[in-house]
Every structure is written in C-alpha cells, then in structure tokens.
Amino acid sequence: MNHVLDTDRVRTDFPILSETVNGRPLVYLDNAATTQKPRAVIDALVHYYEHDNANIHRGLHALAVRATEQYEAVRAKVARFVGAASPESIIFTRNTTEALNLIAYTWGAALDEGDEIVLSVMEHHSNIVPWQLLAERTGAIVRAVDIREDGQLDLDAMRDSIGPRTKLVTIAHVSNVLGTINPVAEISAMAHEAGALVCLDGAQSVPHMPVNIGQTGCDFYAFSAHKMLGPTGVGVLWARPEILETIEPFLGGGDMISTVKLEGSSWAEFPHKFEAGTPNIADVIAFGAAIDYLDELGMTAVREHECRLTEYLLEVMNKISWLRPFGPKDAEHRGGVISFEVEGVHPHDVATIVDGHGVAIRAGHHCAQPLMRRLQVPATNRVSFAVYNNEREVDIFLEALDHVRSVFADDRPRTTI
Amino acid sequence: MCVRCLLMTVPEPQFDELYREVILDHYRRPRNRGKLTDATAHADGANPVCGDEISLDVRLDDGRIESLAFEGVGCSISQASASLMTDRVSSTPIEEAQAVRAAFRKMLLENGTPDPSIGDLEVLEGVKKFPVRVKCALLAWNVLDRALEAQPDHKSGDDQ
Numbered sequence: 001m002n003h004v005l006d007t008d009r010v011r012t013d014f015p016i017l018s019e020t021v022n023g024r025p026l027v028y029l030d031n032a033a034t035t036q037k038p039r040a041v042i043d044a045l046v047h048y049y050e051h052d053n054a055n056i057h058r059g060l061h062a063l064a065v066r067a068t069e070q071y072e073a074v075r076a077k078v079a080r081f082v083g084a085a086s087p088e089s090i091i092f093t094r095n096t097t098e099a100l101n102l103i104a105y106t107w108g109a110a111l112d113e114g115d116e117i118v119l120s121v122m123e124h125h126s127n128i129v130p131w132q133l134l135a136e137r138t139g140a141i142v143r144a145v146d147i148r149e150d151g152q153l154d155l156d157a158m159r160d161s162i163g164p165r166t167k168l169v170t171i172a173h174v175s176n177v178l179g180t181i182n183p184v185a186e187i188s189a190m191a192h193e194a195g196a197l198v199c200l201d202g203a204q205s206v207p208h209m210p211v212n213i214g215q216t217g218c219d220f221y222a223f224s225a226h227k228m229l230g231p232t233g234v235g236v237l238w239a240r241p242e243i244l245e246t247i248e249p250f251l252g253g254g255d256m257i258s259t260v261k262l263e264g265s266s267w268a269e270f271p272h273k274f275e276a277g278t279p280n281i282a283d284v285i286a287f288g289a290a291i292d293y294l295d296e297l298g299m300t301a302v303r304e305h306e307c308r309l310t311e312y313l314l315e316v317m318n319k320i321s322w323l324r325p326f327g328p329k330d331a332e333h334r335g336g337v338i339s340f341e342v343e344g345v346h347p348h349d350v351a352t353i354v355d356g357h358g359v360a361i362r363a364g365h366h367c368a369q370p371l372m373r374r375l376q377v378p379a380t381n382r383v384s385f386a387v388y389n390n391e392r393e394v395d396i397f398l399e400a401l402d403h404v405r406s407v408f409a410d411d412r413p414r415t416t417i
Numbered sequence: 418m419c420v421r422c423l424l425m426t427v428p429e430p431q432f433d434e435l436y437r438e439v440i441l442d443h444y445r446r447p448r449n450r451g452k453l454t455d456a457t458a459h460a461d462g463a464n465p466v467c468g469d470e471i472s473l474d475v476r477l478d479d480g481r482i483e484s485l486a487f488e489g490v491g492c493s494i495s496q497a498s499a500s501l502m503t504d505r506v507s508s509t510p511i512e513e514a515q516a517v518r519a520a521f522r523k524m525l526l527e528n529g530t531p532d533p534s535i536g537d538l539e540v541l542e543g544v545k546k547f548p549v550r551v552k553c554a555l556l557a558w559n560v561l562d563r564a565l566e567a568q569p570d571h572k573s574g575d576d577q
Contacts, residue, residue, distance in 0.1 A: 346492035356430030378468045
C-alpha cells in the first residue's frame with residue numbers, strides 16, 4: 001500500500017477548503033473538534049434523501065428495503081474498519097458522549113456502593129461526568145490517575161489505583177488536549193488482571209490512526225463519525241457481545257422491542273435493543289461514505305501524514321522561546337493534536353488574531369477542565385490536523401502567531417520567527 | 418487563484434481597533450489590582466465557556482462607590498475592561514456607575530456610539546465587531562452589578 005498522501009488531490013475533495021475567511025484562504029486546524037467533509041459524504045447525504053429515503057427495519061416497500069440495507073451495510077463497514085468481530089456488536093448513538101452514557105446507564109446500573117471507577121486526569125468531560133453521575137446514583141467511587149510531567153499517563157499510579165473494588169477503567173485512547181497516545185493494551189491487561197472491565201474513548205484515535213479494537217483488549221469502545229470526515233449526529237459504541245447480551249436496554253420505544261404487551265414487554269436482540277426510535281439513517285449512510293474515503297487513503301498513510309505535520313510544527317515550536325507546547329515531545333507518541341501557550345497572551349486573544357489570518361484553531365479548556373487545572377493554565381490554544389492539512393498551512397499559522405506576538409509585545413516591534 | 422497569489426493581494430489583517438494601545442496597557446499594567454482590606458461588598462464572576470474570571474472588592478459609603486479592587490485571570494479584553502472599569506467608577510455615586518454601565522452595554526450590544534460619560538472605556542468600542550468577545554468586555558460590569566445587588570437600597574440591572 002502506498003503510504004504517502006497526495007494532499008493536493010485530497011484537498012480538491014473538500015469543497016469547504018475553497019472558502020475564504022477575512023479575505024484569506026481558510027486554514028482549518030480545529031479537526032479535533034470536528035473535521036470537514038469530503039464531497040463523497042455530502043453527495044451520499046443528498047443521494048439518500050433524493051433516492052432512498054424511508055424508515056428502516058419495519059417497512060415492506062422498495063425504499064424501506066433499500067434504506068435498511070444501506071444502514072445495516074454501514075454497521076458491517078464500521079465493524080470491519082475497527083476490527084470488531086461482528087457487526088451486531090456495533091451500536092449507533094448520537095455521538096461519543098451518548099455512547100459513554102449508554103454504558104454508564106445500562107452496564108453501570110449494576111454497580112454497588114463502594115465499587116470503583118478508574119479514569120485519568122486527561123479525560124474529556126464526556127469521559128468524566130457520566131461516571132460522576134453514575135457514582136451519585138450508585139454510591140460508586142471515581143478515582144483519577146495523574147499524568148507524568150511529559151504528558152504521558154502515570155502507569156505506576158494507575159496500577160496503584162486499580163484494586164479489588166475496581167469495576168471499570170475508562171481512558172482516552174488519544175488525549176484531545178495533549179495528543180498522548182495511551183498504552184491501551186497494557187492498561188487493558190492491568191485492569192483485567194484485577195477483574196475490572198475497560199472502556200476506551202476513541203474519539204481522537206479512530207479518525208487518525210489504524211485501530212483494531214481486538215488488539216486493544218478493551219470491553220467497550222466509543223467514537224464519533226463527525227471527527228472522521230463523517231456527518232454530525234452519529235456515534236458508535238462497540239461492546240463485547242457477551243456484555244450486550246446481559247445488560248438491559250438504554251432507551252425504550254420503537255424498534256428496540258420483540259413484543260410489547262400492556263403487562264410488560266420483551267426486547268429485540270442487540271444491537272437493536274440499544275437503538276430505540278428512528279435512528280439517524282441518512283447520516284449513518286453518509287458515514288459509510290466517510291469510511292470508504294478513509295479506507296481508500298489507508299489509515300497507515302493518514303497516520304503518517306499527520307505525524308509528519310505534527311513533527312514539523314513541534315520542531316519549529318520547540319525552537320521559539322515564547323511558545324510552549326504541551327504533551328509528549330516525540331511525534332511518534334502522540335496524535336496530531338498540539339496544545340500550546342503563547343507567552344503573555346491569553347488563548348482567546350491568540351485565536352482572534354489568527355482567525356484574522358483565516359486560521360481556525362481552538363482556544364479554551366477543550367472540555368478538559370481537570371487537565372487545565374493539572375497543567376496550571378486557565379486555557380490553552382490547540383492545533384489539530386486532518387488528512388487535508390499541509391505544511392504550507394502550518395507556515396501560514398506560524399506567520400499568524402508572529403503577528404500575535406507583535407501585537408502583544410511590550411514595545412510592539414515586529415519580531416520574526 | 419493559488420493560495421500564494423491570493424495571500425499577496427490581501428493586506429495583513431489589522432487589529433488596531435480591537436487591541437488599542439490603552440487596552441494593552443491596562444492588560445499589562447492593570448490598575449486597582451488586588452484586594453481591599455475594608456471592602457463592604459464582594460462578588461465573583463466567570464465566563465464558563467472561555468474561563469475568564471473576575472473577583473471584585475468594593476467599598477461603598479453613603480450611596481457612593483469609594484474604591485474598588487479586582488483580581489482575575491483571562492484574556493486581554495476581560496482584564497483590561499475590569500481595570501478600566503475600576504478607574505472609571507471609583508469615587509462615583511452608585512447611580513452614576515449604573516448609568517455608565519448602561520451606556521457601556523449600549524455601545525457594545527446595541528451598536529450605540531460611545532456616550533461621553535464612559536470616558537476611557539470608549540477604547541473598547543472595537544470589541545463590538547467581534548461578537549464572541551463582547552462577553553469578555555462585559556464580565557467585570559456584571560460582577561460589579563452582582564456586588565451592588567447585595568446592597569439593600571440598590572436596584573440591580575439585568576445580568577446580560
């Protein structure tokens with residue numbers, strides 16, 4: 001397989017990259033928030049509504065059959081894409097957040113007072129708050145494992161935190177702030193040895209590198225379509241079939257039942273047991289087009305491309321005294337996410353000025369307030385890459401940072417990078 | 418047109434209106450920063466989305482704001498606005514401070530021309546062209562309003 005991305009060709013597949021912002025070409029570096037969509041995904045949405053639109057699973061007419069087949073084909077495609085053994089263990093949700101909540105509300109209901117959930121200080125709020133709510137409902141305890149100074153998870157601390165009462169270890173596969181790629185197989189082994197299950201938040205991993213769920217050793221895996229070139233409104237939960245078999249449904253309603261009687265009802269088999277009501281049919285089908293697109297590029301090529309850009313930007317940043325990047329120093333140990341500080345300038349001022357240059361970055365707490373506290377910063381700037389970014393865009397961004405520096409420099413001379 | 422050619426035709430974006438020298442000066446060297454040992458009112462406020470924080474001590478005496486001091490973290494606009502506010506409303510009757518607050522809000526939220534009563538605060542007029550930053554400029558004033566709210570004979574304005 002060819003491992004080099006033809007970025008120039010890739011860029012022509014994304015209509016939004018022709019946009020100008022403040023008279024300048026859009027440089028979109030906020031991909032950890034959401035990625036842009038290729039023409040194929042947009043076309044799939046339009047095609048579905050123009051040709052195949054019907055409700056799924058119940059209808060007997062031609063369109064209903066077509067829509068159902070396409071929807072279920074994406075389930076199989078997703079399973080194959082992440083190395084899941086069976087399509088039935090793939091559940092469509094609204095997003096990663098809903099997938100994590102689904103676990104907390106179904107599997108989590110069996111927790112007892114004093115049971116423990118272990119997570120890390122680098123988690124996104126969506127992998128903290130559902131467990132805090134679960135702890136409130138059940139009396140379980142949430143323990144947070146610290147990171148080391150280099151932005152890597154402290155595995156010794158994790159080993160110490162996992163005990164006989166630990167029921168779940170839930171960790172980001174890749175941090176949305178530090179970019180850290182966590183050693184998930186090692187974590188799974190550690191947790192399983194103690195009899196705990198493992199949940200991985202894959203929102204920042206599946207879109208950017210080859211992921212094989214089987215190799216992670218986890219029991220639950222969650223991610224979102226919109227961060228991997230797909231449409232908003234679709235999330236994925238994978239869980240071990242033997243767990244899906246035993247846990248109760250999440251939401252009740254149409255499509256998730258076997259029979260309904262006024263005296264009581266029985267449930268459909270999974271995955272349908274967990275997909276109550278009309279799902280997001282059109283977006284799931286368009287998500288299939290996103291997976292096809294990534295498949296064609298090859299996830300190894302995607303990872304190598306983003307790794308090169310990360311290396312390029314980190315190398316420049318490490319040379320500039322007034323820039324302070326967070327997270328692992330080595331691009332091999334991180335995804336294409338770089339959070340950083342500009343000395344003496346608040347991230348919101350940075351974001352406003354670079355936006356003037358057409359450059360979209362994120363500034364804020366990135367839904368990771370505990371990590372901000374740990375890093376002792378109120379907020380950070382964040383750049384995050386996708387398949388269509390190139391070195392030229394990194395240069396435009398660096399020129400914009402130079403402008404930030406000159407606006408805020410005390411004596412206001414132009415400084416150069 | 419290719420990216421390089423397009424960039425050559427577009428002038429560098431200007432931020433002189435947003436980041437006026439007076440604003441940057443108040444950001445770097447905030448006035449009335451700290452705590453008051455003799456404060457009679459206090460309030461805290463934050464913009465949860467962006468993390469700007471202001472903590473305000475006020476000494477009130479006989480319907481007047483005698484002095485103020487603030488602490489906080491946040492962007493240049495939020496911190497400079499707090500500094501400028503403390504300068505403008507110290508040694509001022511509460512009623513006048515409220516009128517200044519109303520005029521300041523009008524400038525930012527209703528695209529009003531700056532009323533002379535707001536004084537140096539008119540340097541923040543450029544913020545109105547950046548709608549997501551308006552809340553940064555208003556934070557200190559909302560905190561002041563909350564501090565005054567605790568006073569029995571004070572009628573507070575609305576929060577946003």
